[in-house]
Amino acid sequence: MTVGGEPGAGGRARLRVEADQVLTGDGSGQLIADGAVDIDGAGRIVAVGRRENLGPPPTEVRTVGGLLMPGLVNAHAHTPMTVLRSAGDGLPLERWLREGVWPREARMTPEDAWWGMTLGSAEMLLAGVTTSCEMYLFEEAVVDAVAASGARLVVTPGVIAALLPDGDVAGRIAQLVDFHAGHHRPDQLVTVGFAPHSVYDLSPEQCGEIAAVAGANDALFHIHLEETRAERQLVIDRYGKTATQVLADAGALEGRTIAAHGVWLDATDQRLLAEAGAAVAHCPQSNLKLGSGVAPVLDLLAAGIGVGLGTDGAASNDDLDLWEELKLAPLLARGLSHDPGAMDAATAVDLATRSAARAIGLSDVGVIAPGARADMIRIDLDQPAFRPGLDLLTHLVFAGSSRYVTDVWVDGRQVVDDGVLTTVDVERAMAEVGERGRRLAA
């Protein structure tokens, strides 16, 4: 069964893409030499394998050389904040929010958010990031901008009590139920979830209520959790227990949950998350830049918690290039555990693709396999960084970079062609973000 796409496409291959190597992203890190991927008219992969083992080619065959791999999946982003890139640099999270971010956000219009989202989507697509899980306000602008860019989107509009007029959380929840009903269109690349900001912003009851609404809609529950030591202590001081325990006790971990950051999760928190089947978005670059620390990602994986990599926003990263997280996650895991075997290249790729997709509730993304959506990127292997080439997967993770991404397909549609993004007027977006960023900072 195909989802969406042209009537009658029905699983017949429309396009074959042939490459020197195909990294299917099944978690093993295995490469298929002289590989090919067949895609149907609905943007679904129908076959992958060695060229010689696939059936007769469809009408359209593209031989691209290089390496094909799943598009990267950004499990935690606030992409409209691209218009605030580098704001508040050097401040710790709490002051960064109060002095660097919130004063600017208070002046932000939906148009500002639209342009920030548009430029950020361009940056991500050019870096080979085909899906992002967005937590922000201005959800209409987010959906509209991403649709124009051609990227896949999981949009989880924020519920932030501190920023609501009269603190009307119930009104905001009702609004988001309507938003879900109006915009949840997986066949049009948009999945809608719910994003309570954090346990320190909302009450346990409010978190529980939002989780219930998310559960009733079979939707993702996306929340900031244990990003800083100060935030952890604040919650413990207020409730006499950790934020994870607050969520568990409020029944808020019963649906599909992704907790962003998780830097300060202790063993008990980790057990609660594992038991709940919750996932964690690991954002190492943002966590380092804000001085928050490093999430215990090896412990999370050992506990059986799903992990996806995220960039966080461009005001705390300061870019949306998930290749950097793909490299940083194994480097930190190895260096801080003093064990160079702690995380191999295949695991790192998994955290940026299949595992990240699962963490945000997408089961048919992040892998090149029959039945999966055709979100793929091509890497130019004809580069010094990929020689001698005896361990291509290790080269890819530790010597690779977004600079080698040349082509990008989302749902079978090519949106980056030989380094050129065809869906967004990038020059215009840069000019708009420059001007709007200046106005917001004024």
Place this chain on the structure above:
Amino acid sequence: MTVGGEPGAGGRARLRVEADQVLTGDGSGQLIADGAVDIDGAGRIVAVGRRENLGPPPTEVRTVGGLLMPGLVNAHAHTPMTVLRSAGDGLPLERWLREGVWPREARMTPEDAWWGMTLGSAEMLLAGVTTSCEMYLFEEAVVDAVAASGARLVVTPGVIAALLPDGDVAGRIAQLVDFHAGHHRPDQLVTVGFAPHSVYDLSPEQCGEIAAVAGANDALFHIHLEETRAERQLVIDRYGKTATQVLADAGALEGRTIAAHGVWLDATDQRLLAEAGAAVAHCPQSNLKLGSGVAPVLDLLAAGIGVGLGTDGAASNDDLDLWEELKLAPLLARGLSHDPGAMDAATAVDLATRSAARAIGLSDVGVIAPGARADMIRIDLDQPAFRPGLDLLTHLVFAGSSRYVTDVWVDGRQVVDDGVLTTVDVERAMAEVGERGRRLAA
């Protein structure tokens, strides 16, 4: 006074390069808008400033737009090892050497080293790295390959007792004194130093002797120091004191010293290095990848020790892209100290340019200032990552990358033009390294 170059060039500007922004790299992070750099016929900078404040232009004016900054300086590299990229991935240092590296190096020919050095030089120049400080064997091949690439070189041939026939360290030292006499030509971009491998490989007396020879030649003394905890303990077990104390007691820290890695330096070691005026090459990516740990770079800086960033070799990094260290150093300093103000963008740039050049003994490199050598790179600012542009220096460090380097000059000579390296046959070098890497691994 000019060094080398055309007769009669004598400080008169031959070329003016005009850019939208010039980052002079004086450590302040200050940018000059609508800037220009005048360069004489001998490759020396004679003036820098706002265009309107410079004198009448010379005959040749190039308006390049974007941002001009000093070329990056790689303070610790083993670039011929590019032919061994990713070898031994997942192994800790001692096993990585014994199982991944040394068996291959035992089969390595000068031609293999030449091609590894050539491809690595290409990779570095394309990433905007204009100088590297090389510690390796095959020193003739290193000098020859780098000369062909057009990069600046500090070559410090290794003295490795374990690899010398009959352990003839004295013979190797005599050979390197001759090599210094024959190849030390700063006016032709080559500076020669001496590189005893480590305190765990050589005796204290041998280290002292090499330091004396380096001192007599006013040359750099370049040594691995405190890379792993195991290595630290081995030296303490053998001598009853740390490697730094061994060097100090042997009189080996009296000249111009750069110690690579320094991950496990304690406060006493740091004081000894500071008193000696020694510098440390900080190689965060390699140290993380091999599970060695993270050097206490904030402590080193606070102690007054000069720090330069280094990639180490491509078998432990696994690339030679110093932009990654430029980003990683402040991220780690911030994240691990839990202080986002711990290292600002200007300091990070300094560690990759001026401070790195000083650390390897070059006083007129790493800065765009009158009297300095014209080693410069151009960054394309017309990119999403550099918007909104209100804090361009922070964008450059935390959202920048080698992918935005378009043009590179070394000693006033342009070697990368709009992304194309004009000095090296990169295709040929990739093919050679691919083939030779396979042979060495067989």
